[in-house]
Amino acid sequence: MLRQRTRVYTAPRHDSIPLAPTIITTMAPRSSHLRSLRRLGLILVTGKGGVGKTTVSTALARRLAEDGARVLLLEMDPRESAHRLLGLPPSGGEVLECGEGLYFQNLQPRRVIDRLVRERIRIGPIVRKVQASPIYEHFVAGCPGLEELVILGAALEQLEPPHARTTPFQVVVLDAPATGHGLALLAAPRLVSEVIEQGPFGRLAGELATFIGNPERCGVVAVTHAQDLAVQETLELCRSLEAEHGRRAELIVANGLYPALTSDASSSSPTARIWSQRRAANLQALERLAAAPAPVLQLPLLPIDDGPRLAAELARAL
Amino acid sequence: MTWIDEAPSLLLVVGSGGVGKTTVAAGAGLRLAEAGHETLVMTFDPSLRLKDTLGVGAAALDQPVAVARSGPGAPLWASLLDARTTFDRLVKTYSQDSATRDCILGNRYYHHLAGGLAGILEYMAVERLFEVYEEGQYQRIVLDTPPTSQALDFLEAPQRIVDFLDSGALRVAMKPWFDDRGRLRASRIPGLGRGLEAWLDRLVGIDLLRDMADFFRAFQPLFDGFRQRALQVQKLLRSKATQFVLVTGPDEARIPDALFFARRLAEGGYPLGPVVINRVHPEYPGQPPWNSDDGASILAWQGARDQRGVAALRSLLGATQTVVLPQLEVEPADLTGLAEISRRL
Ligand SMILES: Nc1ncnc2c1ncn2[C@@H]1O[C@H](COP(=O)(O)OP(=O)(O)OP(=O)(O)O)[C@@H](O)[C@H]1O
Ligand SMILES: [Mg+2]
Numbered sequence: 081m082l083r084q085r086t087r088v089y090t091a092p093r094h095d096s097i098p099l100a101p102t103i104i105t106t107m108a109p110r111s112s113h114l115r116s117l118r119r120l121g122l123i124l125v126t127g128k129g130g131v132g133k134t135t136v137s138t139a140l141a142r143r144l145a146e147d148g149a150r151v152l153l154l155e156m157d158p159r160e161s162a163h164r165l166l167g168l169p170p171s172g173g174e175v176l177e178c179g180e181g182l183y184f185q186n187l188q189p190r191r192v193i194d195r196l197v198r199e200r201i202r203i204g205p206i207v208r209k210v211q212a213s214p215i216y217e218h219f220v221a222g223c224p225g226l227e228e229l230v231i232l233g234a235a236l237e238q239l240e241p242p243h244a245r246t247t248p249f250q251v252v253v254l255d256a257p258a259t260g261h262g263l264a265l266l267a268a269p270r271l272v273s274e275v276i277e278q279g280p281f282g283r284l285a286g287e288l289a290t291f292i293g294n295p296e297r298c299g300v301v302a303v304t305h306a307q308d309l310a311v312q313e314t315l316e317l318c319r320s321l322e323a324e325h326g327r328r329a330e331l332i333v334a335n336g337l338y339p340a341l342t343s344d345a346s347s348s349s350p351t352a353r354i355w356s357q358r359r360a361a362n363l364q365a366l367e368r369l370a371a372a373p374a375p376v377l378q379l380p381l382l383p384i385d386d387g388p389r390l391a392a393e394l395a396r397a398l
Numbered sequence: 399m400t401w402i403d404e405a406p407s408l409l410l411v412v413g414s415g416g417v418g419k420t421t422v423a424a425g426a427g428l429r430l431a432e433a434g435h436e437t438l439v440m441t442f443d444p445s446l447r448l449k450d451t452l453g454v455g456a457a458a459l460d461q462p463v464a465v466a467r468s469g470p471g472a473p474l475w476a477s478l479l480d481a482r483t484t485f486d487r488l489v490k491t492y493s494q495d496s497a498t499r500d501c502i503l504g505n506r507y508y509h510h511l512a513g514g515l516a517g518i519l520e521y522m523a524v525e526r527l528f529e530v531y532e533e534g535q536y537q538r539i540v541l542d543t544p545p546t547s548q549a550l551d552f553l554e555a556p557q558r559i560v561d562f563l564d565s566g567a568l569r570v571a572m573k574p575w576f577d578d579r580g581r582l583r584a585s586r587i588p589g590l591g592r593g594l595e596a597w598l599d600r601l602v603g604i605d606l607l608r609d610m611a612d613f614f615r616a617f618q619p620l621f622d623g624f625r626q627r628a629l630q631v632q633k634l635l636r637s638k639a640t641q642f643v644l645v646t647g648p649d650e651a652r653i654p655d656a657l658f659f660a661r662r663l664a665e666g667g668y669p670l671g672p673v674v675i676n677r678v679h680p681e682y683p684g685q686p687p688w689n690s691d692d693g694a695s696i697l698a699w700q701g702a703r704d705q706r707g708v709a710a711l712r713s714l715l716g717a718t719q720t721v722v723l724p725q726l727e728v729e730p731a732d733l734t735g736l737a738e739i740s741r742r743l
Contacts, residue, residue, distance in 0.1 A: 129415020130647070159658075161651065258415050308729065339693050349683050350727070351697045357727050359693070383699030386651055 113331050113377055114398065118144055120299045120330070121239045122232075122291075123253045126262030127303035128313045132335040135386075136303045136379070137255035138165040139394035145182035146395065149250045152238050155186045156231055162186070162255060167388040183249070187234055189227035225285075228268030232288050259317050266292060266300070266325060299330035302374070306334045306365035318372050329374040336381040337362050401672050401719060402429055402743050406639050408531060409540045409671070412663075413645035414655045418676040421730055422645050422723070423542035424451055424476075425739030428467075431474035432740070435537040438462055438475040438530065442523055442544035451736055452476045467733055475536065481522040481544075488525065492623040521555035521628075528631045531639075556628040556635075641671040648678045648707035657714055672719040674743070675711060679704045679725045 117123055117140070125137040134155065141153035152175070155162040160170045163186070166178045171186040178184050235252045256262040269288035272281070292298050300321060304314040314332060321327050338359040369376050379397055384390040411423040420441055427439035441448045449455060454463040454476045462475040486503065493499035527541050634640060642663055646656035656673060663670045682698035704725075712720055723742055730736045 129417075130652075131416065159655065308731070338696070351680050351682055351701060353727050354679065354725055355693055355697055361729070381696055383696045385703065386649075 113375060114143065114147065117299065117301070117330060118147065118149055118251065120297060121251065122235050122298040123251060123301055123330070124256050124262065124266065124298065125253060125301045125303060126256045126259055126265075126317070127333075128305070128310045129258040131303050131305045131310055132333075132379075133258070133303045134162050134255050135165060135390065135394065136301070136333050136335055137253050138162050138391045139398060140301070141184075141251075141253040142179070142182060142391055143395040143398045144251050144253070145180060148181065150181050150183075150247070151251045151253060152183045152185060152235075152249045153253050153255070154231075154235060154238075155184070155255045156188070156257070157186075157255065158188060160186050161386075164386060165388060165391040187231060189230040192230045192234060193226070225268040225272040228265045229272060229281075229285060229288060231265065232269060232292065233284055236288060236291055259313055263317070263320055263324070266321075293325075295327060300327070301331045301333060302329045303333045303335055304369070305336050306362040306369065306378075308361065308365060311365045311368050314369065315372055318374065322373065329372075332369060332372055332374045332376045333379055334362075334366060334369060334376055335379045337366075337378050338381055400743070401721070402426060403433060405430070405538070405671065406641050407536075407538055408527065408634070408640040409538070409643055410527075410543060410635070410640065411540065411643045411645060412543050412659065414652065414659075417645045417647050417652065418723075419645050420448055420542045421451070421736070421739060422643065422674055422676060422743075423540050424448055425730075425736055426643065426743055427474055427476075427538075427540045428733070428736055429740040429743050430538045430540070431465075431467075432469060432471040434470075434472050436472040436475075436535075437538040437540065438477060438536040439540045439542070440477045440479055440523075440526065440530070441542035442479045442481065448476055448542070449478060451731060451733070453732065465733075472537070479523065479526055484522040484526050488522075488624075524556055524631050524635065525627065528627065528634060531634065556631045560625060560628045560632075636667050636669070638669070641669050643671050644673045645676055646673060646711070648675050648704040648711070650703070650707060653707060653711060653714070656711065660715060660718065670718060672721045673711065673715055674721045674723060675708055676723045677725045678708055678722050681705055 123140070125133050125140070127133050134157070137155075138153060141151045145151040153162060153166075155171075162184065163170050166182075166184055168176055168178055168184065171184060173186060173188065173191050175183050175185045231254070235254055238249045238252055241248050256265055269285050269292055273285035273289050302314050302317055304310045318329055318332075321329060338355065340359070366376070366378070377398070379394060382390060382393055384393060405426075409423075409426055411419050411426070413419050423441060424439055427437050430437040439448065439452070449458060452465045452474075454465055457463050458476050458478045459480065462477040465474040465476055467474060489502050490499055493502065523541060523544055527539065530536070530539060644656060644659055644663070646652045660670060660673065679697070679700040682694075682701040708720070708722055721743060723739060726735070726738055728735060730739055
């Protein structure tokens, strides 16, 4: 019922919206960002809450698929929102095809763990007994790093399937949780492999730590708003990446930039004042972002409601 | 009289990430202090935003610091919380001797638990709230809840602790699994014999199990205190002394989150105060230039989208009160900016 809306306007074509002026002189041509992302296997998209991680992940996956890669968009947020941007029903955990080379899955670690137990034990009543036991419950909920390993393990499995019969994905775009939890995701394999050295669990952790640690195979995209607090969090993210992981973000996406207000549109009205404030803040924030140790890609704020058209337009702008 | 003039002693500001919880919490604190209630604002915000907005500096990291403000009313205090520090302090409070304490604080499993376990941060927030409430030094306390990966972690944290303490997991963990030389006592589990050690080792590695067992054993004397506390905390959160303030944005992506949260609060018997719809863009004046190519079309789109969102939220929330905070021209970054928020609450 919420989804009912009347489209009384025609949104401008994307190329008619002027991007913010390129203040960042070191910015490489757009296509080179995509090339550097495309050679990666796993792209982890993180950033402050609400800045557009899901939207940018979807646009990016879509763009990479349009350019010819076989791409899986992996969402781990139980609130499921990426499907809307793809014009699909909720995935319910299955891998859904949603266009040439583009696939989508909403993956809940808990569901994967339950499935693993079913596959390992195989005997229905025993599986139910194990899963109903409080020990299982607390092992799963309380075992540090387990959920993170499961998600990363699932991504790795899609990139390097154990069975030759399965077609591998070239790229997995992971719509990761907000900054702090996103960093925890990166750190998990190493932490777990330090504590658990042997066994299947320890081996998986070790394998994932190697995979994550390889800058040729795994990269981080930080999404941000060009706005004070978000930029601060992004710069902190870059510092943690450097200090704790010895790595840099592959790309920073400054999302939702306000374009210039060119029409005379009552420039003294409150709306116009908000506008010029936002835009000034954008420009200032972009200047601060230029100090970050990663290239910055600018994406405009588009007057388009959440949905496939927004993803398509942003994919083109990437 | 608005809701805030009648607010009880505890306000819990909740909502999903990036909607402006910290700002609303600080604004509410300012408003309450101005109205003459001695007020403490507590936040877990890792970006330490509150520190800058209220101008209290890093000193507030350890304990409440008075906010230097002019104007009428009672003192306003701010405190920045850290989950790890709170947890360490809790362990110290409940440990009967220094050996127990050192054993817990030095345990590898504890380091993972205190640092990374989902729900601990959330639990620490309520735990600290309870501590301060019990001390009774402030007339009003406003808690800015931590950004959660799932909005409900926060409410469920105390119950999870109680469940965990009551569950069989603990009894199992508490068994003397290991002998003096640190070897697993396979004979403890009849019928499995020595095969078990190898099996468990293959699964998770024996070291982790050993750490876990040590941790639980050292922790045992503390459990009673913890359990009592968690139950009291739960009662407090559902009592008349508490009110939840739910913050959301007006955009469509936020609405399901807000509704979900509101429903869960109602189902759980938690008292929901107003829903604050933050950063609402004003309606575009005059005829919207829908076809124009520049920023004006976005202004019009944002205004229309936000008005639609506010209307949808109002009708979906039924009798629940809503408070609309406009998108300010200047984002509040100090007390003056905060006053703009505070007077609109
Ligand atoms: N470039 C853009 N132009 C217009 N709207 C956008 C743009 N980017 C994101 N949005 C809108 O912003 C809102 C939040 O985006 P999104 O859900 O992608 O954020 P998120 O970072 O994934 O949030 P969360 O932290 O809650 O997961 C959505 O309504 C989305 O449609
Ligand atoms: Mg998201």
